Amino acid sequence: MGSHEVAGEHQVAHHFKSALDEFEACKQAMWIFLVTEVLFFSGLFVAYTVLRVFEPEMVKAAHHFLDWRLGALNTVFLITSSLTMAFAVSASQRGDNKRVVRQLIYTLILACGFCVVKIYEYSHKFHDKLLPGAHFGNTELTANKAGLFFSVYFVMTGIHALHVVIGMGVILWVILRARKNEFSPNYFTPVEITGLYWHFVDLVWIYLFPLLYLVG
Amino acid sequence: MGHGVALAHGDNYINHSKGLKSWLNTLDHKRIGIMYLIAILSFFLVGGIFAMLIRLNLFSPGSTLVSPSKYNQLFTYHGAIMVFMVIIPMIPAAIGNMVLPMMLGAKDVAFPRWNLASFYVYLSGAAIACASLFLNGVDTGWTFYTPYSIRTSTSAVWVLLGAFVMGFSSILTGLNFVVSIHKLRAPGMGWGKMPLFLWALYGTSVIQILATPVLAITLLLAALERIVGIGIFDPALGGDPVLFQHFFWFYSHPAVYIMILPAMGVISEVVPVFSRKPIFGYTAIAMATFGIALVSFVVWGHHMFVSGQSEFANFLFSLITMFVAIPTGVKVFSWLGTMYKGSLHFHAPMLYAIGFIFVFTIGGMTGMFLATLATDVHLTDTYFVVAHFHYVMVGGSLLGFLAGLHYWFPKFSGKMYAETPAMIAAILINVGFNVTFFPQFILGVLGMPRRYADYLPQFTTLNRVSTVGSWIIAAGFLLVLFYLIHALLRGKKASDNPWKALTLEWQSPSPPPHENFLVEPVVTDGPYDYRGAKAGPI
Amino acid sequence: MADSNQHHKNHEHHILADSTAKQVFVALIVLTIVTVATAQVDLGIFNFAVAMLIASVKASLVFMIFMGLKYDHRENSVIFGSSLVFMACFFVLCFADLLTRGDVYVKGSILPESLVSQPSKFPKAWVSTQELVAHGKELYSAQCVSCHGAEGAGNGIAAAALNPKPRNFTVADGWKNGPKPSQIFGTLTKGLNTMPAFASLPPPDRWALAHYVRTFGPHESAQDTAADFAKVGVDPNKAEDASAGPTSIPVDAAIDLLSTD
Numbered sequence A: 001m002g003s004h005e006v007a008g009e010h011q012v013a014h015h016f017k018s019a020l021d022e023f024e025a026c027k028q029a030m031w032i033f034l035v036t037e038v039l040f041f042s043g044l045f046v047a048y049t050v051l052r053v054f055e056p057e058m059v060k061a062a063h064h065f066l067d068w069r070l071g072a073l074n075t076v077f078l079i080t081s082s083l084t085m086a087f088a089v090s091a092s093q094r095g096d097n098k099r100v101v102r103q104l105i106y107t108l109i110l111a112c113g114f115c116v117v118k119i120y121e122y123s124h125k126f127h128d129k130l131l132p133g134a135h136f137g138n139t140e141l142t143a144n145k146a147g148l149f150f151s152v153y154f155v156m157t158g159i160h161a162l163h164v165v166i167g168m169g170v171i172l173w174v175i176l177r178a179r180k181n182e183f184s185p186n187y188f189t190p191v192e193i194t195g196l197y198w199h200f201v202d203l204v205w206i207y208l209f210p211l212l213y214l215v216g
Numbered sequence B: 001m002g003h004g005v006a007l008a009h010g011d012n013y014i015n016h017s018k019g020l021k022s023w024l025n026t027l028d029h030k031r032i033g034i035m036y037l038i039a040i041l042s043f044f045l046v047g048g049i050f051a052m053l054i055r056l057n058l059f060s061p062g063s064t065l066v067s068p069s070k071y072n073q074l075f076t077y078h079g080a081i082m083v084f085m086v087i088i089p090m091i092p093a094a095i096g097n098m099v100l101p102m103m104l105g106a107k108d109v110a111f112p113r114w115n116l117a118s119f120y121v122y123l124s125g126a127a128i129a130c131a132s133l134f135l136n137g138v139d140t141g142w143t144f145y146t147p148y149s150i151r152t153s154t155s156a157v158w159v160l161l162g163a164f165v166m167g168f169s170s171i172l173t174g175l176n177f178v179v180s181i182h183k184l185r186a187p188g189m190g191w192g193k194m195p196l197f198l199w200a201l202y203g204t205s206v207i208q209i210l211a212t213p214v215l216a217i218t219l220l221l222a223a224l225e226r227i228v229g230i231g232i233f234d235p236a237l238g239g240d241p242v243l244f245q246h247f248f249w250f251y252s253h254p255a256v257y258i259m260i261l262p263a264m265g266v267i268s269e270v271v272p273v274f275s276r277k278p279i280f281g282y283t284a285i286a287m288a289t290f291g292i293a294l295v296s297f298v299v300w301g302h303h304m305f306v307s308g309q310s311e312f313a314n315f316l317f318s319l320i321t322m323f324v325a326i327p328t329g330v331k332v333f334s335w336l337g338t339m340y341k342g343s344l345h346f347h348a349p350m351l352y353a354i355g356f357i358f359v360f361t362i363g364g365m366t367g368m369f370l371a372t373l374a375t376d377v378h379l380t381d382t383y384f385v386v387a388h389f390h391y392v393m394v395g396g397s398l399l400g401f402l403a404g405l406h407y408w409f410p411k412f413s414g415k416m417y418a419e420t421p422a423m424i425a426a427i428l429i430n431v432g433f434n435v436t437f438f439p440q441f442i443l444g445v446l447g448m449p450r451r452y453a454d455y456l457p458q459f460t461t462l463n464r465v466s467t468v469g470s471w472i473i474a475a476g477f478l479l480v481l482f483y484l485i486h487a488l489l490r491g492k493k494a495s496d497n498p499w500k501a502l503t504l505e506w507q508s509p510s511p512p513p514h515e516n517f518l519v520e521p522v523v524t525d526g527p528y529d530y531r532g533a534k535a536g537p538i
Numbered sequence C: 001m002a003d004s005n006q007h008h009k010n011h012e013h014h015i016l017a018d019s020t021a022k023q024v025f026v027a028l029i030v031l032t033i034v035t036v037a038t039a040q041v042d043l044g045i046f047n048f049a050v051a052m053l054i055a056s057v058k059a060s061l062v063f064m065i066f067m068g069l070k071y072d073h074r075e076n077s078v079i080f081g082s083s084l085v086f087m088a089c090f091f092v093l094c095f096a097d098l099l100t101r102g103d104v105y106v107k108g109s110i111l112p113e114s115l116v117s118q119p120s121k122f123p124k125a126w127v128s129t130q131e132l133v134a135h136g137k138e139l140y141s142a143q144c145v146s147c148h149g150a151e152g153a154g155n156g157i158a159a160a161a162l163n164p165k166p167r168n169f170t171v172a173d174g175w176k177n178g179p180k181p182s183q184i185f186g187t188l189t190k191g192l193n194t195m196p197a198f199a200s201l202p203p204p205d206r207w208a209l210a211h212y213v214r215t216f217g218p219h220e221s222a223q224d225t226a227a228d229f230a231k232v233g234v235d236p237n238k239a240e241d242a243s244a245g246p247t248s249i250p251v252d253a254a255i256d257l258l259s260t261d
Helices: A019-054 A056-063 A068-093 A097-127 A146-179 A189-213 B005-010 B020-024 B029-057 B068-104 B112-134 B156-183 B196-227 B241-275 B282-298 B311-322 B325-339 B348-371 B373-379 B383-413 B419-446 B457-490 C002-010 C018-040 C046-066 C074-098 C130-143 C157-161 C181-190 C203-214 C226-231 C251-260
Strands: none
Touching (some): A019 A056, A019 B196, A019 B241, A019 C074, A056 A146, A068 A189, A068 C018, A068 C046, A097 A146, A146 A189, A189 C046, B029 B112, B029 B383, B029 B457, B068 B112, B068 B156, B068 B196, B068 B241, B112 B156, B156 B196, B196 B241, B196 B282, B241 B282, B241 B325, B241 B348, B241 B383, B241 C074, B282 B325, B282 C074, B311 B373, B311 C074, B348 B373, B348 B419, B383 B419, B383 B457, B419 B457, B457 C157, C018 C046, C130 C203, C181 C203, C181 C226
C-alpha cells in the first residue's frame, strides 16, 4: 500500500502496515467505544423502565410537565445535524475540505440550537422546582415519587447534553484541521470517527424523546 | 537468532532513551507496562499492610488493635485497593501490556497514546480514591451498598469517583487490546495459532468493554445520590436499594473474571512450557475462556440471595451459576491433561502454576457451594465467603500473576533471578496462603460473620492460625521483593529464551529492542508444538 | 493476515451519496412526526410498544446508513450488536427479579388478621404470677443465657468478649436503671451499653422476663409505684394489654409468611 505517495501531512504510525489498516483500527476502536456508551446509557434506561413499570401513573402525570414541542424541535435539530455530518464525512472522503468545513459549521450551529433549547428547558424546570429527588418542590404535580421522574430526566438528558457539548468540541477541532487541508481520500479518519460519535448522540436522543416527552 | 545479536544487545527498550522524562512520556508498551507494574506493586504493598492489620486485630477476640469503626475502614480500603487498583489491572495492564504486542509479533499496541493515557487516568483515579484516606476515610465496604453509602458520614464520594475514573483506564486497556488482536497479528497467526494468554486477554478485554461502563453509571448515580439526593437507590425517597446491587454486580461479577481469566491465560502458557508437551485441548481452553466471559454476565444475582431479591430470581441465578463450573472444569482438566506424562520442570513459574491449579480448584468448588441457594443462605456474610473469594482472587489471580512475573522476568529485565530463593518463596506463599485462608472456611461454617472487629472466644484458635498464616505469606513476598531487586542489580544475564518456549516474544533478544523484534516475525508453527527436538529439556 | 490484507486491498471506502443521505433524513423527519402523532392517541400499553418500534426503525436507519454499518466489515456489526445483546441481558435479569418480587408491592397489612388482633394470654402482665415467671424462664434460656448465664450471675459464654460485663442479677447493688419490674422492662425495651434492645419481643414477654430475672436475687423490696408505671406508659388500673411501643412482627409469623409467599 502506498501511503507515502499520498498528499498531506499525515504519517501512518510505525506499527501499522498501511494507511488502510490504521483507518480500520481507528474506526473499530470508535465502534467499541460506542459499545461502552450503549452500556453506560443502559443503566439509565433500566432505572427509567423501573419507574415506568412500577409507577405508571406518576410517570404519566409527570411527563405532562415536559413540553413535547421543545423535545420535537430538538429532535429535528439533531436529525438535521446528522445529515450535515453525513455530508461532511462524504466530502472528506472526496478530499473536499471546503465542504467539510461548511457542513461542520452547520452541524455546530444546529448543536448550539439544541443546547439553547435545553438550557431554556432546564431553567424552566429549576424555576418551577421540578427537580430531582430530594429537591423536588413543585406543588402542582402531586403524584407520589414525582421527584424520581425528574431525577431520571435530569441525569439522562444531562449526560446526553454533556455528550453534545463534548461532540461540539471535537467538531471544532476537526474544522480547524480541515481548514489546513489535512483530509484527503487517503486520510479522513478524524472526520469519519467524529461522524460516528455524532450520529450516536443523535441515536440516543431518538430514544430519549419518546421515552421522556411522549409517554402517552 | 544468528543475525544481529550484537546490535540487539547494544540497544534495547531500557537504554533506548534516558532520563525520567523519557519514561513518563513514553509510548513504548513495555515501558508503560513497567510503570503500571511499579504503581500496582506499590498499591499492593498498601493493601497488603491493611490486610496484615486486619489479621493482627483478629489475633485475639475483644477490642485489641483498632476501634470497630477504624476496622470498618481497614477492610473497606483493603478491599477497594486490592480490587480496583491491584487485581483488576495487575495482569492485563502490567504483564499484558508488556507481553501482548510481542506475542502478537507487533511493534506496539494499536493506540500507544491511549495506552499511556490509560496509565495516567488510572493514577488519577487512584489518587482521588486515596485522597479520602486523608479526609474522613470510607467505611462502606468495597461494594458501596446503598442506603448506607448514602448516609455514612465518611468520604464515600471520593472513593466512588476514584473507582469511576479508574474504570476509564480499564476500558481503554480493553479497547486497545481488542483492536490490537484484531488488526496487528503477525503474518501467519490465524485465530487458531494465537497463544492462549492472548485468548485470555481477549476475553478479559471483552468483559472490560461490556461491563465497566455499567459500573461507571452505577458509581455516578451513587455519587449523585450522595451529592444531590436523586433518590433512585434511596428508599427514603422512594427508590430501590436492591436495584443498586443489581447495577453493581452486573459489573462486579464479570469483574471477578477480569481478575481470573488473565491468570488462567498465564497458567496456559506456563504449564506446557514446563511440561515440554503440547497443550492439551487448545480449542477447548480458548472456547472455555469465551464461555466463562459470556456466562459471567448472567449470574450476578448469586451475590444477592439474601438481599430481598425475589425467590424466582434467586432460583434462576442459582441455576445459571452452576454453568460456570463447566468451562472452568474444562480448563482445569486441560492443564492436568497437559502435565500428564509430561517431563515436568519445577522452576518457580511452574511451582506457582501448580499452586494455582490446587487452590483455584478449591476456590472454584466452594463457589459451587455458594451458588447453591439453600447453602448460601446459611453461609452468606460468613468467613466461608471470605475464604472462597480469597482462594479465587489471591490463590487464583495473585498466584497467576506471580507465575507470569517469574516467567517473563528474564525477558523484560534481561536478568535471571536466583533459583533457590525463588523456589523457597513459592513454597512459603503457597503454604502461607492455605494456612491463612483454609481455617476461614471452617470459621464460616461455624457461623463467624465477616466484617466485624471482634468475634466469639470459641473462634480464637482458628483465627490465630489464620493470622500466623498471613505472616508466612508476608515473609514469602518480602523474599520475592528481595531476590528480584537483587537480580535486577546483580543478576546473571538471561539468555534470549531461557525456558525454550515457542511463543513469539522469546524470539526477540532479552531485553527486547525498542520496536520489539529485529526482523518481523512470521508464524509457521503453533505456539505449543513441543515435539521432537523442541520438546527437549530446559 | 495474508488473506485479510488481500481483502483490504480490494476494499474501497464506501462514500455515502448525498441523495441517499437526504432520503434517510426525510424518513427520519416523517417518523418523528408519526411518533408525535401516535402519542396523542391513547392506545394503552401499545403506546409504549409503538413508540419503541418507531424509535428502533429510526435508530437502525441511523446506524445502518449514516454510520455505515451496512457497508462496513461484519466485524463492526458484531461489535455493535454485542452491546445490544448484553443490554438485553441487563434488562431481562433485572426485571426477572423486579417483576416477581411480589411482597414488596403488597398493599395494606401483610400480617394475617388472626395475628394482628390476637388477645394476649397475659393481661396485666406487670403483676407477677407463676405463669409469667415460668414463661419468663423459657424466654430467658433462649434470649439471655448466652451473656447473663444460666444462674443469672452475668457469666454466660459470650460475657468474656463484653465490656462492660453483663449484669449480675444475684446481687442487689449496682443496677444502672434499678431492679424494679418496670425498670427492667424499660432496660429490655431500650437496651443498655452492649446489651441490645429487645423491643421486638411483645410487651408481655418483656414483663415476664423482668419477673423471672428478679427471682435470681434479693429484690422483693423493690416494687413499682404509680410513678414508675407511668414512666413506661402503663396504667395499672386498666385491665388491658400493656402494649407500650410499636407493634412488630413475631419471628415465627414472619417465617410462616415467607414460606407461604
